[in-house]
Amino acid sequence: MYNSHYKHLSEKWRKKHQELQKQLWGRHKSSLEWLSRNSRQLVAGSLGGLMLLSNQNVNLSSLPQAVSAKEAPQAIDKKTFLISDLEGVLPKEVRALTGEEEQKVSEILSRSFGLRASAELQGKRLNRSYGFIGQEQHLTRYPGDTMSTHFDSEDEVKKYWDQGMAPGRGAWGYFAHSKESLTEEDKLREKYYIAVQTFLAPGFMDHVKEYVDFFKYRKMLIVNPSNGMSMIVDIADAGPAEWTGKHLGGSPEVMKYLERVDGAWKGPVLYFFIDDPNDTIPLGPIKPV
Amino acid sequence: MIKKHFYTHIIDTSTLSLELGEMDMASDERLHLLSLVESNIHQTILDLVLSELSEKDKRTFLMHVASSSHDKIWKFLKVKTKNIEEKIKKAADDLKKELHKDINEARLLSHK
Numbered sequence: 001m002y003n004s005h006y007k008h009l010s011e012k013w014r015k016k017h018q019e020l021q022k023q024l025w026g027r028h029k030s031s032l033e034w035l036s037r038n039s040r041q042l043v044a045g046s047l048g049g050l051m052l053l054s055n056q057n058v059n060l061s062s063l064p065q066a067v068s069a070k071e072a073p074q075a076i077d078k079k080t081f082l083i084s085d086l087e088g089v090l091p092k093e094v095r096a097l098t099g100e101e102e103q104k105v106s107e108i109l110s111r112s113f114g115l116r117a118s119a120e121l122q123g124k125r126l127n128r129s130y131g132f133i134g135q136e137q138h139l140t141r142y143p144g145d146t147m148s149t150h151f152d153s154e155d156e157v158k159k160y161w162d163q164g165m166a167p168g169r170g171a172w173g174y175f176a177h178s179k180e181s182l183t184e185e186d187k188l189r190e191k192y193y194i195a196v197q198t199f200l201a202p203g204f205m206d207h208v209k210e211y212v213d214f215f216k217y218r219k220m221l222i223v224n225p226s227n228g229m230s231m232i233v234d235i236a237d238a239g240p241a242e243w244t245g246k247h248l249g250g251s252p253e254v255m256k257y258l259e260r261v262d263g264a265w266k267g268p269v270l271y272f273f274i275d276d277p278n279d280t281i282p283l284g285p286i287k288p289v
Numbered sequence: 290m291i292k293k294h295f296y297t298h299i300i301d302t303s304t305l306s307l308e309l310g311e312m313d314m315a316s317d318e319r320l321h322l323l324s325l326v327e328s329n330i331h332q333t334i335l336d337l338v339l340s341e342l343s344e345k346d347k348r349t350f351l352m353h354v355a356s357s358s359h360d361k362i363w364k365f366l367k368v369k370t371k372n373i374e375e376k377i378k379k380a381a382d383d384l385k386k387e388l389h390k391d392i393n394e395a396r397l398l399s400h401k
Binding site: 004005006008009010012013014016017020021023024027028030031032034035084085087088 | 312313314315318319321322325326328329332333335336339340344347348351352355356357358387388391392394395396398
């Protein structure tokens with residue numbers, strides 16, 4: 001049952017939206033179509049560029065009321081604005097961001113997710129905060145953990161079996177001493193892990209232990225700027241090697257969620273530290289607030 | 290405003306937010322109405338600005354909008370148009386008046 005104020009206004013303003021849209025496209029069709037053909041956002045298939053074209057793709061009147069009220073502002077607006085905002089800051093080529101660019105991205109991410117995200121935390125930073133991500137394998141969580149013991153459900157097996165298990169352990173060793181002592185937190189740390197080039201971090205070679213301690217299971221926000229898919233992940237391995245041309249790696253679960261793949265179709269992600277001193281931000285998918 | 294647009298700093302929609310805030314509706318419903326306000330203002334202003342520009346200049350303007358280059362937009366509009374800031378404010382004010390009228394109408398309907 002819809003509230004009468006809301007019902008009246010949403011109907012009226014949706015109608016106005018359609019009229020304005022029709023007027024805009026009627027008067028400036030050729031220019032807007034030209035932008036459609038030339039905008040990188042549209043080529044990438046993101047919703048961000050479409051939103052900039054006056055929501056011409058969002059036919060609000062065709063949405064069921066329950067959807068338009070509850071999902072449209074959250075599922076469409078917030079993620080598309082994130083994509084659009086990042087598009088305005090990120091360079092066309094995938095390279096290390098400048099300090100100014102990192103600051104702008106930091107502001108966008110912090111604002112979008114309601115947390116503090118930064119390229120540098122406690123005076124430490126990685127070699128970069130924007131780079132190509134490659135596919136990693138599952139990590140052995142405890143002595144005796146194998147592909148047959150690794151998953152909690154058939155669904156997980158179907159989705160994540162193919163990537164297999166890394167032959168060695170992660171950079172910090174096992175996540176738990178035994179199957180019995182494996183906690184939910186340990187599981188999540190392996191499931192949502194990334195491997196970063198800790199060994200290339202400025203200052204790493206001068207203060208190895210201090211840096212290793214800092215990076216161990218350090219939480220980061222990782223974002224695919226092309227589609228806005230984002231996750232809170234943790235650093236649980238070091239790599240990849242410089243010669244690979246990749247800058248970080250993601251667990252099978254991370255890669256699938258971000259919709260990133262390895263090889264010729266590899267793509268970039270943003271990875272920024274989050275300031276979470278009380279450990280209140282959970283690992284896993286996160287959406288703009 | 291949900292998103293920062295090039296005109297955000299000269300348009301105040303807080304009166305609409307406040308009025309909607311006082312009405313009896315769920316927060317997601319209010320959020321949806323605010324997104325419609327934003328969208329309607331956005332289309333009105335794009336239409337206004339584009340109507341002031343030549344075909345060639347429309348493309349330059351739209352590319353700046355697509356890349357959220359707010360400084361470039363204003364530099365460009367100051368060269369290519371006259372009194373655009375005042376015109377944008379007026380167009381937004383006219384639309385806001387209409388939206389306020391709609392809100393009052395909705396209130397009256399619920400009292401019948």
